[in-house]
Amino acid sequence: MITLFYLAGAIAVISTAAVIVQTNIVHALLYLILSLLAVAVVFYVLGAPFAAALEAIVYAGAILVLFLFVIMMLNLGQHTRDQERSWLSARMFVAPGIMSALLLGQFLNVMSQIDQDMTITRVGVMEVSALLFGPYVLAVELASILLLAGLVSAYHLAKK
Amino acid sequence: METIPVEHGLILAGILFCLGLIGVLTRRNIVFVLMSLEVMLNASGLAFIVAATRWGHAEGQVMFLMILTLAAAEVAVGLGLIIQMFRRYQTVDISVLSEMKG
Numbered sequence: 001m002i003t004l005f006y007l008a009g010a011i012a013v014i015s016t017a018a019v020i021v022q023t024n025i026v027h028a029l030l031y032l033i034l035s036l037l038a039v040a041v042v043f044y045v046l047g048a049p050f051a052a053a054l055e056a057i058v059y060a061g062a063i064l065v066l067f068l069f070v071i072m073m074l075n076l077g078q079h080t081r082d083q084e085r086s087w088l089s090a091r092m093f094v095a096p097g098i099m100s101a102l103l104l105g106q107f108l109n110v111m112s113q114i115d116q117d118m119t120i121t122r123v124g125v126m127e128v129s130a131l132l133f134g135p136y137v138l139a140v141e142l143a144s145i146l147l148l149a150g151l152v153s154a155y156h157l158a159k160k
Numbered sequence: 161m162e163t164i165p166v167e168h169g170l171i172l173a174g175i176l177f178c179l180g181l182i183g184v185l186t187r188r189n190i191v192f193v194l195m196s197l198e199v200m201l202n203a204s205g206l207a208f209i210v211a212a213t214r215w216g217h218a219e220g221q222v223m224f225l226m227i228l229t230l231a232a233a234e235v236a237v238g239l240g241l242i243i244q245m246f247r248r249y250q251t252v253d254i255s256v257l258s259e260m261k262g
Contacts, residue, residue, distance in 0.1 A: 087189075088187075096181070120213065
């Protein structure tokens with residue numbers, strides 16, 4: 001199980017790195033699906049099977065299919081791919097790469113001072129739903145209102 | 161009992177977040193920017209799950225559900241905006257939006 005954690009983590013990092021250097025948008029989308037599924041495996045190893053299932057269903061299933069529909073609607077051809085290739089030079093990555101590396105270095109510095117182990121205990125659907133429909137029922141209602149607002153505004157914005 | 165150091169999980173979340181940040185800063189195609197934002201949101205969800213595992217609580221998973229809802233709503237609105245932008249400018253280049261000055 002522990003090797004699975006590191007393996008899935010490595011796959012997630014590599015495929016996410018592949019997403020940000022792709023020029024073909026559909027290939028980037030497929031790499032993103034791979035990355036999300038690897039993160040779902042990490043969730044499962046960490047003892048959160050409900051979150052893992054939701055990650056696979058909602059992220060890799062619904063949100064990425066939404067992306068695919070929009071890419072199909074936009075129908076970006078060879079022209080965009082050439083343009084994308086001309087934009088994506090190695091020089092572009094230097095400044096953001098250095099800044100993000102500095103941020104990550106600081107983060108690693110802080111993290112290296114923590115020395116704690118986490119014991120994997122499975123927290124299943126029952127515990128999560130008991131919380132969701134117990135003390136956090138207001139948050140669930142607010143989330144549903146947020147989704148309704150998203151639905152209405154997406155309908156309005158995408159309308160001709 | 162199997163144990164994983166808690167910092168390894170958090171470092172994985174941090175690396176994924178920084179990769180998403182690089183994507184947001186470098187890409188000029190707005191669809192790629194939105195995809196990188198998804199990666200960043202997903203990394204923050206991973207940090208919540210790691211914390212939930214560390215303390216053995218279910219609250220982290222509840223918070224992850226909230227992030228999932230936020231990501232779904234955000235991506236729906238963002239893709240609607242992308243469709244509208246493509247209709248108006250026939251491009252997905254974010255620099256065409258720089259003419260929108262107050």
